Amino acid sequence: MNLIRASALTRRFGDNTAVDSVDISVEPAEIYGFLGPNGAGKSTMVRMLCTLLQPTSGTATIDGLDILKNPGPVRLKIGVALQDASLDPKMTGRELVTTQGRLFGLRPGEIRRRIEELAPLLDMTAFDDLVGTYSGGMRRRLDLAASLVHNPTVLFLDEPTTGLDPPGRLLVWEEIRRLNRELGMTVFLTTQYLDEADELADRVGIIDHGRIVAEGPPSELKRSVGNDVVVIRTNGRRDEVEAALTELDVVDRVDSFDHEIRAVTGNGARALSPIAVALDQAGIAVSELALRTPTLDDVFLEVTGSHLESEEP
């Protein structure tokens, strides 16, 4: 049975369709990455699935429970860390986690046990300080810990590492992996970071303008682009470049996007030299020629025609 299932889920705000007839299904113990640029509809999707926002149309279930008909039981199953760490700066970390535990019906002993279990995620030296004194990373980790206090079946993380420094990101990544590996927790993760989706997700759904434009395991999605990509930036005419490259046997496909031309090839190392020679012979001035393996950005570029312009941390 799918732990998360959405069918034709749609949300409109006036004339703007933030989420447009999205179908997804997430298996138990899966990490599902919802990747897309700012404003693509990721947060709206999360807010609908975790019962904060009513869909305009469509249905969704969490562990078989309809989000509209059974919002209360759904809330018992889910843990949610929203995009902006939703914390009260005038509470201490301990008070915040304890209040969260009480509202989820945990007894005092259970809350103490959970705090001990969550200690690796928390900065226990500052646990009795006011949240207002915490750094961004500490707030994020406290937010995550508060979302986990009741041992949810499904964890929703809306851009969990936005604003974190690299060590903070790694710590959160490691915790997500641990929760998934050791507890079998299902994780629905939204992100605008390609590497985050690539590193963590078993499957990725790429969303753009409210619609899922590609879905699958990251490796399969990247393979769909090709084995290797040679990226060419030139001030010359694009049609001339395309013409020069299309004639080469080593090039499988040529795609043009804005100022960038990508030559997809089965063997980048072998193709690089012929490509350089062909461009030179055609009299095309090249400003950049780079070989790399496909990324999720290439997938995004392929299906949307534009880059996933993420603000890298």
Place this chain on the structure above:
Amino acid sequence: MSAPISARPAGFFRDVQSVAIRALKQLPRDLEFVIPALAVPTFFLIVNIGALQDVANFTSIEIDYKAFQLPVGIVFAVTGISRASALVLDIQDGYFDRLLLTPVSRRALLIGLMVSDFTLVLGLTIPVTALGFAMGVRFPTGPLGVLMFMFMGAAWGVAFTGFPYAIALRTGNPSAVNASFILFFPFAFMTTTFLPLESMTGWLGEVARYNPVTYLLAGLRSLFVGWEAGELVKGMAAILGVAIVSQALAFSALRGRVRQK
């Protein structure tokens, strides 16, 4: 190995308790909110008595003017005191969403805050009453009269909280919540704050007749005369009437806020 911990509904009363405990723990961290609640009534009590005590001799006031003014001090201390400002910050910070993501009873989110408000305003009546005692005010109704005096003051305070909560939940705007203080003025000044109803003439006297605070003050002042059931009942009815209106507005605003929009 211990059993795995899992979530379950905590129950309405535990939800109320959890929300109230959180709000009460925040009070010492919000002294900028508590101190004016004490300073304002103290100021008005002293100034009103100092300025008007002699004038009051020409009116029909049956009790000492200090006793006449003490209920005004209580009303000034408790009216508009609520966690509405904190609630609106919760909405802005996203903490309110965090609460909505739990199985907490939605009504408990407001009732818990009001439990905390009742504790605070009851606490605020203590120094104001003590100030009255220090000025020589005495209760012929005895300790029970003192308790009734404080309870009615606190009940009025909570009855009024519905207005700022309604504004906080409807707007989610701190400025609007701060501006809700304006509501306090017609209630507090277009009534028998300075003079008894019989001495008030013209439109102000007419307005005061319809102002529930007039009957609240009369009920509180009656405790300086003796146990006058009629005045107390009218005072409690005034509190109840305001409570019904303000709380209806507040819970309607809560329903609007928590509805999955």
